[in-house]
Amino acid sequence: MNANQSIASGDLLAASQDLANAGEYFLWRYDLTLTAGQFALEAGDPQAAIQYLERPGTISHLTYEDLILLGDAYDQNGDPFMAEAIWTHLTEQGDSSQVFERLVNLNLQRKDYASAIIDLQNLLTLNPSDIHLYYQIGTLYAATDPIKALPFLIQAVELDPTNATHAQTLHDNIRTANLFEEPAYTLLIAGRQLASWGEWELSAEAFQNATDLQPGYADAWAFLGEAHQQMAIQETGTGSNVGFSELDHALQLDANSILANTLMGLYWERQEDYPQAHKYLEHAVAISSKDPFLYTELGNILAKTGDLPAAQSAHEAAIQLAPQDPLFYRLLAEFALQYQIQIRELALPAARQAITIDPGNPSSLDVMAQVMLMLQDYHSAERFAQAALRADPGYTQAYLHLGITYLYLGKPDLARQWLNLAEAVNPDSWIAAQAERMLDYYFP
Numbered sequence: 001m002n003a004n005q006s007i008a009s010g011d012l013l014a015a016s017q018d019l020a021n022a023g024e025y026f027l028w029r030y031d032l033t034l035t036a037g038q039f040a041l042e043a044g045d046p047q048a049a050i051q052y053l054e055r056p057g058t059i060s061h062l063t064y065e066d067l068i069l070l071g072d073a074y075d076q077n078g079d080p081f082m083a084e085a086i087w088t089h090l091t092e093q094g095d096s097s098q099v100f101e102r103l104v105n106l107n108l109q110r111k112d113y114a115s116a117i118i119d120l121q122n123l124l125t126l127n128p129s130d131i132h133l134y135y136q137i138g139t140l141y142a143a144t145d146p147i148k149a150l151p152f153l154i155q156a157v158e159l160d161p162t163n164a165t166h167a168q169t170l171h172d173n174i175r176t177a178n179l180f181e182e183p184a185y186t187l188l189i190a191g192r193q194l195a196s197w198g199e200w201e202l203s204a205e206a207f208q209n210a211t212d213l214q215p216g217y218a219d220a221w222a223f224l225g226e227a228h229q230q231m232a233i234q235e236t237g238t239g240s241n242v243g244f245s246e247l248d249h250a251l252q253l254d255a256n257s258i259l260a261n262t263l264m265g266l267y268w269e270r271q272e273d274y275p276q277a278h279k280y281l282e283h284a285v286a287i288s289s290k291d292p293f294l295y296t297e298l299g300n301i302l303a304k305t306g307d308l309p310a311a312q313s314a315h316e317a318a319i320q321l322a323p324q325d326p327l328f329y330r331l332l333a334e335f336a337l338q339y340q341i342q343i344r345e346l347a348l349p350a351a352r353q354a355i356t357i358d359p360g361n362p363s364s365l366d367v368m369a370q371v372m373l374m375l376q377d378y379h380s381a382e383r384f385a386q387a388a389l390r391a392d393p394g395y396t397q398a399y400l401h402l403g404i405t406y407l408y409l410g411k412p413d414l415a416r417q418w419l420n421l422a423e424a425v426n427p428d429s430w431i432a433a434q435a436e437r438m439l440d441y442y443f444p
Contacts, residue, residue, distance in 0.1 A: 324357060400434060
């Protein structure tokens with residue numbers, strides 16, 4: 001039979017066509033058409049799968065599992081509403097775990113979080129031992145109705161080791177924010193925490209809900225613009241003008257919003273319009289002159305405009321505001337390294353001070369390794385990079401800098417080992433990209 005030959009050769013699409021043709025001649029053999037539909041879906045032709053599974057004489061014999069596949073076929077064929085109708089009907093029959101999982105995914109794709117929560121709770125009822133569901137429900141509630149998130153998050157803390165830390169942080173932030181009895185503020189705090197983990201779609205939902213509750217909430221509009229910008233960057237690699245309207249609206253609501261000015265500055269930085277970015281960040285600094293983080297952002301922009309002395313002054317101002325925080329010394333050292341200025345006079349003492357304040361910080365140790373690389377003190381660079389890895393064995397930047405150090409020390413085997421590790425751990429990162437370039441250059 002042709003179908004058997006096609007199956008043997010791995011051509012499931014041809015096999016499905018052969019079985020469907022056979023089913024037309026042997027009308028009582030609905031099993032042939034059922035298998036044809038299954039093969040067509042597996043081969044990536046959902047339209048053919050629908051055609052075969054819905055043939056007269058076949059559709060009446062579809063089992064529970066066959067109907068799930070028919071829903072899959074409609075979903076893959078771009079008709080999620082038909083898929084939803086089939087799966088929803090199946091929830092009324094027997095064990096619906098597979099169906100609820102599909103409905104959850106469908107509603108998450110639509111950003112219909114209220115329906116996704118209902119489906120997840122149904123799934124939890126059927127599978128109470130699936131501990132990860134508590135955290136998933138908790139995060140969805142955090143973006144939509146934060147107070148309802150609390151019991152699910154605390155359950156995740158107690159039961160789900162994988163998500164316990166995040167669940168505790170989110171729980172505590174929501175509970176603290178709720179003390180102010182401002183639901184929009186609670187949503188904003190929940191959204192900020194989700195955004196800090198890169199959960200931009202959920203954070204956007206939280207910020208949108210905050211603006212719905214309080215339309216004049218400038219900071220919520222500003223965060224919504226940032227979330228939309230980040231989502232566009234994730235989808236296309238560039239934000240273009242996505243998010244600008246929300247940021248502009250935030251500034252119309254409150255021209256002196258520190259957050260709106262800061263995020264608008266970052267928006268223009270991404271557009272590479274540094275004079276515009278400078279204008280907004282300078283205004284933010286003028287409003288909040290005691291915030292060291294604003295000075296570092298201003299320093300970054302000033303450097304990009306080419307005014308390195310002013311950029312250095314901004315970084316030094318941040319240090320003066322927070323003299324016991326190693327972060328700002330580290331940022332000054334990184335600024336000098338990036339623009340290759342005053343490595344010995346500026347970067348070296350700044351890196352030393354960062355280590356003095358916090359000797360076990362892997363970031364500070366790694367920055368010192370970079371300083372030593374620039375000063376061509378390769379044995380010291382090796383020592384500091386290794387110290388960074390002793391402090392945090394997963395600190396991937398140290399893999400890269402240790403690999404570079406071994407290149408200069410004439411130890412190609414060690415260099416290749418650490419550069420390969422830097423490339424492999426997080427393949428989509430800038431660290432991996434730089435490691436790949438060095439591997440291609442030195443080990444073609």
